[in-house]
Every structure is written in C-alpha cells, then in structure tokens.
Ligand SMILES: Nc1nc2c(c(=O)[nH]1)N[C@H]1C(S)=C(S)[C@@H](COP(=O)(O)O)O[C@H]1N2
C-alpha cells in the first residue's frame with residue numbers, strides 16, 4: 366500500500382479537552398516530522414496562526430447553492446435539513462455503502478486544525494476547523510488497488526437550496542482530488558468550527574478542507590465520495606476551464622487570467638483591509654510540494 370492504513374479507529378470524544386489534546390498531538394507529530402517526512406519549522410507556525418472570529422467565518426461565505434452573494438448562505442442555508450444525513454461511498458472500495466454521518470463521526474478522532482484558507486478570489490482567513498483526516502474515512506471504506514482519484518458531490522435539493530433553482534453552476538457541485546492528495550494528512554473532513562457543529566452556511570454537516578488549494582476545492586455538504594481511476598470532473602473547471610484547473614493549488618506565481626494571485630485581502634483586517642503576500646501552496650509547501658515534483662504548475666494549474 367502506498368498510503369497509511371489504520372485498522373483501528375478511536376472513538377471520538379467531543380469534549381473541549383479532547384480537542385485540545387488531539388490538536389497538541391497533531392502539532393507535536395508535525396513538529397517532530399513523524400511519518401510526514403518534513404521539517405517542523407513551517408508546520409509549527411500553524412500553532413501561532415490567529416484565527417478569524419466566528420462572525421467573520423460564518424457571515425462571509427461562498428456557497429452558491431444558496432446564492433452568489435457572500436451574505437446569501439448565512440441568510441438562506443437555515444432552510445437546509447442536515448439530519449438525517451448519510452454519505453454514499455462507492456466506486457473502487459471494498460465496503461461501499463451509505464454511511465450515516467453520526468456513525469462516521471463516532472468512529473473518527475475529531476481534532477482541531479487551524480488552517481489558512483485562501484479563496485481563488487484573493488481573500489483569506491484563518492479558520493479553526495474541527496474534523497478528521499479524510500484518509501481515515503477512506504480506510505474505513507477500503508480503497509482498492511487501482512483507484513487513482515477521489516470524486517466528491519454536494520447535496521442536490523433545490524427545494525431547500527434556493528441557488529440550485531438557477532443554472533449558475535451545473536448542479537450538483539462536484540469536486541475531485543488525486544488519491545495521494547486525498548490521503549495527505551493535511552486533508553480533512555471538517556465537522557465543526559470553534560468546537561461547534563459545522564454551521565449550515567459553512568457546509569454542514571461535513572465538508573472537505575484542503576488547505577493548500579483554492580477554497581472552491583473544499584466542497585461543502587458532501588453526500589457522495591467515489592473512488593475512481595479517472596480524473597473526475599469539477600464544477601469550476603467545467604464552468605471555466607481556462608480559469609480553474611483540476612489542481613487549483615494556491616500559487617502566487619500563476620495568476621488567474623483576470624487578476625493577480627500574488628497577494629490576498631485579509632478578512633477582518635478592518636476598514637483599510639490589509640493585503641499580504643500569498644504563500645506558495647498557501648504556506649504548506651514543506652508538507653505538500655513533494656506531491657507535485659516534476660510537474661509544470663503553470664500547465665497543471
Ligand atoms: N458545494 C459547494 N461547496 C463550496 C462552494 C460552493 O459554492 N458550493 N464554494 C467554495 C468556495 S469558492 C469557497 S471560497 C469555500 C468557502 O467556504 P466558507 O464559506 O466556509 O469560507 O467553499 C467552497 N465550497
């Protein structure tokens with residue numbers, strides 16, 4: 366197996382202490398470079414990131430299923446029924462099926478991960494997610510040899526998702542990762558923010574978070590995960606193939622055709638919103654650069 370396999374799953378404990386301890390364990394493991402083949406300097410910096418506050422994270426959203434304005438999701442996502450909720454895991458897996466999100470969560474170790482978040486529109490935040498590694502969910506389903514990609518799909522329910530009544534995107538929203546990206550320990554399924562359940566506008570009950578890629582790769586309110594041997598279609602690539610590639614790694618040296626990606630507007634920095642330089646792979650270069658060794662990142666944008 367080219368990837369980490371876990372055959373035991375720790376029962377999640379949602380107490381704040383457990384979040385704290387698990388987070389410390391994660392940061393400690395990274396600082397020591399355990400199993401990740403990396404130096405500690407960059408990753409330990411994540412412990413010093415100062416998160417945006419709750420109101421900023423939950424009131425400035427992109428979730429086109431509820432409209433295209435930043436304030437639309439907070440207003441309209443209340444209509445979404447998030448329980449019961451299951452995720453269909455299918456394709457090249459040993460144990461396909463509809464996994465109830467509560468069952469998934471009870472099998473997973475929920476950690477806090479404070480990550481940079483960089484939207485392709487050139488704004489950024491720091492978000493204290495709670496969640497578990499996608500690799501653990503994939504191990505639960507049993508990835509078969511030959512699988513090369515993971516495809517994701519968001520709920521399609523126009524009765525509750527008013528944005529889906531308009532052909533802004535080809536619904537349902539779909540995304541994809543290469544299998545090694547999906548199995549990377551930085552890639553998580555997020556189940557909450559600030560120790561609270563995931564707000565509906567941020568992708569309840571469970572959404573992907575891939576911190577070194579532009580925000581649109583972090584697909585919300587996931588209902589299907591498919592293991593496949595072919596590169597899956599992605600919503601924004603279908604909508605604008607010249608503007609949004611499959612990889613969409615944060616890269617200050619490869620501009621969007623219509624704007625620069627060299628800097629980003631920091632959400633919450635006040636009236637005269639400050640800009641800061643955008644970091645290669647959104648600051649996760651040491652952890653993920655090896656995934657793209659030998660690739661022309663301007664071609665595979
Ligand atoms: N299903 C779905 N997922 C989505 C989107 C969307 O419109 N629909 N928007 C993406 C974009 S462009 C961004 S920047 C992030 C925003 O996440 P946040 O609102 O939690 O900050 O969600 C991503 N995931």
Ligand SMILES: [Mo]
Pocket residue numbers: 427484485486579580581
């Ligand atoms: Mo975005």
